[in-house]
Amino acid sequence: MNRINKVFKDKKNEKIMSLFITAGYPDITETVDLVLGFEHNGADIIELGIPFSDPLADGPTIQYSSNIAISKGITIQGIFNMVVDIRKESEIPIVLMGYINPILRFGLENFFTTAAKAGVDGLIVPDLPLDEGGMIEDLAHLNGIQLIYLIAPNTSDQRMQLSDQKSDGFVYCVSVTGVTGAREGSEVQQSVDKFIQRSKKSITKNPLMVGFGIKNFTDAQNISREVEGFIVGSALIETIRNTYPKDHWKEEVYTFVHQLKYGYPNT
Amino acid sequence: MSVITKTTYSEPNQKGYFGAYGGKFVPETLIPALNELEKAYKEASEDPEFEKEYLYLLREYVGRPTELSFANRLTDHYGKAKIYLKREDLCHTGAHKINNAIGQILLALRMGKKRIIAETGAGQHGVATATACAKFGVECVVYMGEEDMVRQKLNVDRMRLMGAEVRGVSSGSKTLKDATNEAIRDWVTNVEDTFYIIGSVVGPHPYPMMVRNFHRIIGDETKRQLMEMEGRLPDYLIACVGGGSNAMGIFYPFINDDVYIIGIEAGGLGVNSGQTAATLTKGRPGVLHGSMSYLLHDKEGQIELAHSISAGLDYPGIGPEHAYLHDTKRVEYRAVTDAQSLEAVSLLSRMEGIIPALETAHAFAWLEELMPTTSSDEIVVLNCSGRGDKDMETISKYL
Numbered sequence: 001m002n003r004i005n006k007v008f009k010d011k012k013n014e015k016i017m018s019l020f021i022t023a024g025y026p027d028i029t030e031t032v033d034l035v036l037g038f039e040h041n042g043a044d045i046i047e048l049g050i051p052f053s054d055p056l057a058d059g060p061t062i063q064y065s066s067n068i069a070i071s072k073g074i075t076i077q078g079i080f081n082m083v084v085d086i087r088k089e090s091e092i093p094i095v096l097m098g099y100i101n102p103i104l105r106f107g108l109e110n111f112f113t114t115a116a117k118a119g120v121d122g123l124i125v126p127d128l129p130l131d132e133g134g135m136i137e138d139l140a141h142l143n144g145i146q147l148i149y150l151i152a153p154n155t156s157d158q159r160m161q162l163s164d165q166k167s168d169g170f171v172y173c174v175s176v177t178g179v180t181g182a183r184e185g186s187e188v189q190q191s192v193d194k195f196i197q198r199s200k201k202s203i204t205k206n207p208l209m210v211g212f213g214i215k216n217f218t219d220a221q222n223i224s225r226e227v228e229g230f231i232v233g234s235a236l237i238e239t240i241r242n243t244y245p246k247d248h249w250k251e252e253v254y255t256f257v258h259q260l261k262y263g264y265p266n267t
Numbered sequence: 268m269s270v271i272t273k274t275t276y277s278e279p280n281q282k283g284y285f286g287a288y289g290g291k292f293v294p295e296t297l298i299p300a301l302n303e304l305e306k307a308y309k310e311a312s313e314d315p316e317f318e319k320e321y322l323y324l325l326r327e328y329v330g331r332p333t334e335l336s337f338a339n340r341l342t343d344h345y346g347k348a349k350i351y352l353k354r355e356d357l358c359h360t361g362a363h364k365i366n367n368a369i370g371q372i373l374l375a376l377r378m379g380k381k382r383i384i385a386e387t388g389a390g391q392h393g394v395a396t397a398t399a400c401a402k403f404g405v406e407c408v409v410y411m412g413e414e415d416m417v418r419q420k421l422n423v424d425r426m427r428l429m430g431a432e433v434r435g436v437s438s439g440s441k442t443l444k445d446a447t448n449e450a451i452r453d454w455v456t457n458v459e460d461t462f463y464i465i466g467s468v469v470g471p472h473p474y475p476m477m478v479r480n481f482h483r484i485i486g487d488e489t490k491r492q493l494m495e496m497e498g499r500l501p502d503y504l505i506a507c508v509g510g511g512s513n514a515m516g517i518f519y520p521f522i523n524d525d526v527y528i529i530g531i532e533a534g535g536l537g538v539n540s541g542q543t544a545a546t547l548t549k550g551r552p553g554v555l556h557g558s559m560s561y562l563l564h565d566k567e568g569q570i571e572l573a574h575s576i577s578a579g580l581d582y583p584g585i586g587p588e589h590a591y592l593h594d595t596k597r598v599e600y601r602a603v604t605d606a607q608s609l610e611a612v613s614l615l616s617r618m619e620g621i622i623p624a625l626e627t628a629h630a631f632a633w634l635e636e637l638m639p640t641t642s643s644d645e646i647v648v649l650n651c652s653g654r655g656d657k658d659m660e661t662i663s664k665y666l
């Protein structure tokens with residue numbers, strides 16, 4: 001069974017935590033180690049961001065981490081190599097998240113076959129809505145890479161249903177209309193409740209994961225009350241940004257990760 | 268030396284594709300907004316009242332039709348084909364951009380949107396949008412790269428004077444590409460009440476089609492005016508191409524005609540210098556700002572920084588329809604350098620008493636190549652897309 005499906009099946013009684021980290025941030029040499037550390041501290045799924053120079057769905061935090069990774073010379077092949085290294089030690093589900101242009105430039109066929117060989121499980125492309133997804137759906141399917149579509153508070157019921165049909169693994173609920181970035185919990189909560197209720201009626205095939213704006217355990221629990229789990233990216237990257245490269249920066253980051261999942265620090 | 272299109276041109280298709288180019292490569296959050304826009308635009312374009320108001324404003328406020336001027340001294344200078352200039356520099360605010368800004372603001376009002384955002388490079392589109400917003404009393408936010416705010420300071424002051432908020436963008440190259448990213452992020456965030464007035468034939472469908480249609484009046488007038496003056500179509504059409512709106516505006520009505528069409532890109536320091544904005548000459552297909560088209564990007568698919576002396580052409584992408592017209596060879600695309608465009612500024616200023624915008628000067632610079640190949644019974648029409656007042660600071664440095 002696919003690693004993503006297995007996580008949702010095995011961990012029915014807890015909130016699934018998916019962590020987003022820009023591949024190559026804060027340094028190309030850190031990504032593999034960080035992913036393994038995240039897993040040990042409670043991460044259930046890893047989203048590895050493929051950096052892009054013009055990430056128009058991202059706020060300042062992920063723009064920043066993407067620029068750092070690009071300046072350090074990150075490449076898509078390098079990211080596949082990271083996945084190969086992670087796979088030597090871990091079976092954590094890995095979802096790549098990246099804008100379509102670098103993927104197209106790598107070559108679609110080459111991208112999917114290499115991804116599958118490396119041990120990638122899923123793919124999220126924030127600037128490839130359902131309307132354009134046809135260009136990769138068959139290739140993804142053929143190579144066993146699960147495509148995950150996003151839905152937003154202004155997505156119609158009909159499009160939600162279509163997203164559910166076309167997605168595998170899970171469907172990504174974008175909690176607010178906006179770009180990525182940590183927000184005040186109350187700001188997200190207000191808009192998200194109605195949206196989640198509506199999504200649950202339309203999304204019947206896949207689990208739901210909610211993301212955008214979550215920054216701590218309380219937010220995560222509140223916002224994901226009615227769904228299978230939650231996704232955190234910007235708040236994690238901010239934590240790295242505030243600690244790297246101080247002594248013991250990784251311990252501080254892992255404490256944050258553990259708190260996020262369990263509500264108390266690792267010991 | 269002419270190309271005849273046999274079939275009738277009917278791009279884009281239902282999904283917003285010009286051949287392989289175009290589409291809607293945007294976050295899901297923007298899809299409902301694009302669908303709403305597409306529907307509203309379709310209804311508006313079938314509503315005679317909408318057209319009446321648009322044409323009324325273009326006449327009474329923008330000053331259309333703009334003249335088609337015979338450039339007699341420039342013609343004598345080259346001693347070959349007759350040169351006519353379509354005088355978009357005479358539009359209110361000094362460039363063609365206002366045709367589109369007026370069209371889109373009427374649409375925004377019709378859709379009940381309360382807040383307008385725009386991106387700008389040279390500041391001409393920003394000024395046009397700020398002007399339209401002032402005229403209708405609507406809130407206006409313009410995103411502009413910090414480098415462009417220095418290069419085109421006069422336009423920043425003009426926008427602010429008309430009540431627009433100009434937000435400087437400090438990411439990336441601090442130019443048009445980055446201003447566009449920021450405008451899209453604003454739109455994703457404020458999608459319910461905000462209308463994004465895109466300034467060229469770029470972006471996701473329906474923008475490239477809609478912006479072209481709001482500018483086609485340039486070509487429609489040209490055709491009628493030249494018929495009256497010469498009783499025939501031109502042999503050549505030339506326009507500069509940044510995103511490509513002034514060019515599509517004048518080209519589109521001639522696409523099915525026996526006219527040789529040339530688009531001039533900004534070569535920067537030279538197309539092989541690594542400091543260029545010649546997207547069709549040096550780029551390859553890819554996706555930026557919501558559509559598939561040619562763009563300048565490296566082997567990892569990271570967008571490369573464009574360079575041009577002209578802020579309005581300093582963009583690593585190009586409208587998808589130009590990509591299609593390039594591949595099908597219906598239009599020939601060439602590039603001229605910063606230096607060539609500066610020479611053209613002084614030539615036109617001395618010969619015709621018209622100081623062109625640096626963008627426009629790129630089209631004029633190509634006359635050096637084209638004119639010797641023409642004959643005296645031929646006619647060249649050049650789209651004089653804007654005036655050079657905004658560029659005086661840059662131009663002065665080279666005097």
Ligand SMILES: Cc1ncc(COP(=O)(O)O)c(C=O)c1O
Pocket residue numbers: 362363388389390391392466467468507508509510511512513514578579580624626627652653654
């Ligand atoms: C006078 C003038 N011409 C041309 C352009 C380039 O835009 P486009 O290629 O969309 O006409 C600009 C852009 O600012 C401009 O101000």
